[in-house]
Amino acid sequence: MKSLHNFVYTIGLASMLSFTACSKFVDINTDPNNPVTAQLPLLLPATQVSMAANMYQLNSGTATFMQYTVFSSGLSRLQQQGTSFDDSWNGFYTQTLNDLESVIRASAVQEQWGYSAVAKFEKAYLVSLLVDMWGDIPYSESQQGQNNVSPKFEKGAEIYEAVFKTIEEGIAEANKVSAATLVPATADMIYGGSKSSWLAMANSLKLKLYNQVRLVNPARSADTIRSLIANAAMLMGGSNNSNAQDFTFRFGPGQNPNNRHPWHRSEYQGSKTFYQNQAFIDLLFNSDDPRLRYFIFRQNATAGLNNSNNSNGYYGRNPGDGTAAPADLNRRSTFGIYPAGGLYDNAPINNLPAANQYLTNTGATGSLKVVGPTDGNGAGLMPFITNAMVKFIRAEAALTLNTGEDARQLLKEGIIANLTSISTYASSNGGVPMAAAAINSFAEAAAQKFDAASANDKLAVLITQKYIAQFGNGMEAYNDYRRTGWPALRPPLSPLNVFPLRLYYSETELIANTSLGENAGRLQVKQQTTPVFWDK
Template sequence: MRLKHITQVIGIAALLSVAGGCSKFVDINSDPNNPTTAQLSLLLPSTEISLVGNMYALNSGTATFVQHTIFTNGLSRYQQQGTSFDDPWTGFYTQTLNDLQSIITSGAAQDQWGYVGIARLEKAYLVTLMVDMWGDIPYSEGTEEGPVNVSPPFLKGADIYEKCLVLIDSALANLNSVAGTSLVPATADPIYAGSKTAWISMGRSLQLKLYNGIRLVDPTRSANAIKALLTDPSKLISSNTADFTFKFGTVQNPNNRHPWHRSEYQGGKSFYMSQSLIDLLFNNDDPRLRYYISRQNTTAGLNNSNNSNGYYGRNPGDGTASPADQSRRSSFGIYPAGGRFDNAAINNLPPANLYLTNTGATGTAKVLAVTDGTGAGIMPMITYAMVKFIRAEAALTLATGDDARISFRDGITAHLSSMSSYAAANGGNALAQTAIDAFAARLVAQYDAADDAGKLNLVMTQKYIAQYGNGMETYSDYRRTGLPVLRTPLSPLNTFPLRLYYSEAELTANTNLGADPGQLQLAQQTTPVFWDK
């Protein structure tokens, strides 16, 4: 299913649920000839839905680069094409950004500053994410990046970051100008249900993420900005309930389930699970393996062997053709895709394991079907766990005065607790709090014994594991730090991509790209984003 169709399905289903949740939805407009308020109420959820819906290929492709999963053999071998990320590029510009600008323009004219503030934060989040992925991109304060100008100029990524930092300040001022704690009707905001406090914490956490992301460019500026944010850390995302995540639904017709569930639980499978990630979790007694990966067979193994433990994935960079293994390969589990929780026994666990064990493993593996799992997965964009790991990284590299050790521990426990609560609410098993605390304590002991480089490696490795489901942030982290060390691809066709290929349609239509846009495209593979020093 092409992404534009997926996005339409998500949008229709979600908007139907928005409308159904408000009995007087059609009565919002007292004047049928002046429907501006209703347009804002419709546009805001549309932007949140299209933001996440258009991430499918972007998230899956970058997750392949960092070995979270394997979306296509070509991307696993670092071979991009002009169509690899065409759908998200086009969708972000023609759908999400245009709608956001409409909210900003119309909302300002109506003094609807809650809508304006939220839209500005969404825009800053999305545009800086696009810079992280592509580097230099079209950008303006208005709508010219969309269909109004078919040949928009490309701005430098560093300049766009500066504009977005100003945009965030404006957004926070907009939100703070709204009296009370509620910004918009709850049904018009699928992510935060109109919570003023939550959106402000998202905005300040976005600032934290961006300043940490550019720390190699101007460490003094980053350190000072982060120290200022840490004068009141309670205004950052400070609990799992305040996570900036999008929650998918359970409906099949129209389908609003997590894209990975739709891909793998309803017909033929297009993904392989990354053997690199499987081995990382298995070899480190990490209980998250049962939540991330669901097995269809308890003895299948690498290369479709029949003498392993059912965790049948594919090594990064494996260019061989796929065998007849649709009913044997492992797939996405309960978290974050809303798939099936794997509670079957694992037949070769080390006896010394404490956390990845067969205690209570009473389930069986099965060929996955549309009825397995709920599909009500999540897209984690900025979470409490991420904030804690960012604070740990910044403390170690910028001397922000924060306690890196405590942030490291809190990031681990936050993620395990969030995953456990989600699983328990969606048909899986919860982790005991004692197990979560003990698992975190073991990693803290490793942290205490490590030198500075080892401490940073532990922080980035745990962030890498906790960000499963968001390949985009992990892709940026890896380019900035080189951590964790990834498995060498078996037969790469190119070097590790430092930027994504532009949309082929953009290169064909945009006359501002010079005489040889093909060379610009090829340079994307080896040209660092401005913050990647």
């Protein structure tokens, strides 16, 4: 917990210093430590910093459930504790949502509609995510400080309706601003204040959420999604499949204070917390997927599963492996250049199939090493919602809700968007970009597999590609798996429980919130097996 809170503080301090350094000297008769009104240019970026920083535990834990990585042996064996996600829960409620409410209230008083719009879009995203992860949560009675220290838990379905309303309120307030920027660029670490980008985010969030609830009310979801795609230029990607409006948080390269991607902090600057999940490694390796070199960096050329020394260096851990960790910190595969800001793996790979076209040793002239603090720059990113995700969502809606679009074409566009994003990032951060022709060819090969699949299996092809493209965001993959049953996960070796349908609540919340009465213990146990309202 200490390291996470230090991360929130240091990255927040760095951003605050960058803003205050340019401020004029304050009036000596004004106490700067006790401002009368909320300082919106400082408070809004603080919400973005804390949202991304508090996601570390949540993202890493759900990425473990979804077999991207192994954050802890217990979670890999599907065993939750009351502390498994408490850093994220507590941080969202005590930091991010509190600050967002302060921005919204102060913006209304000051009639700063741009700030209010951005804060409402962030709030809608975060609250919907909390429902997706935990189901029933405190909502309308939360963020009231000492006026209500035990807010009631409300039904996720009801909160989703409030989220839809919040998005519409934000759009209306954004449209009150005639300028191209909703807030100054220095007050927005995500879009630099761009009105068009925030509106694209809002519409894309609506698309995501209505697709999320499609099993609850298919007709309503289909109608809303049709209206959104009728004006597809207002969604992420626009009309030219651009990644420019991706809703992502970009970490920095600094070490003093340290504002690097938390996965880089853990694996390149710390004593290593993670294993890479062998199931995900094998999926990419066996699928001739070039993203393997970007997602995973090998520290050893011949290490393999179970600490062997005659493999190809992709040394991870199988899901559900409960054995103790050997002395293998210098042999484990680790996070690569994307999205953690680590190293690109450009060394030869043993045992590559001769038929491979995309994951090959052509041009692989690099070498491997045990990673350290000076390797990579740590300026990674947290992909909340991206153009690639939007394309996959539209493809899913076309398949399942008959929204009228070409699912095959959208599948291709989603893959192209993801590979292009990875390639662009790599080329600016010490990696090797992918050729556009290779990206297009890889996407077409995936589309041909989609063509060959039966009607029932087309969704499996689509969601598996979305799963790979969402590496770095375990939460969205966790949502997709519960809703669709895809991708196919590897059976855990020694599970301690069934696959969790909701996350365990923070132990602190269950102890302190008296509105739960004597139901707290039973409520916690039921989380493992109780579906979220949209999971039919």
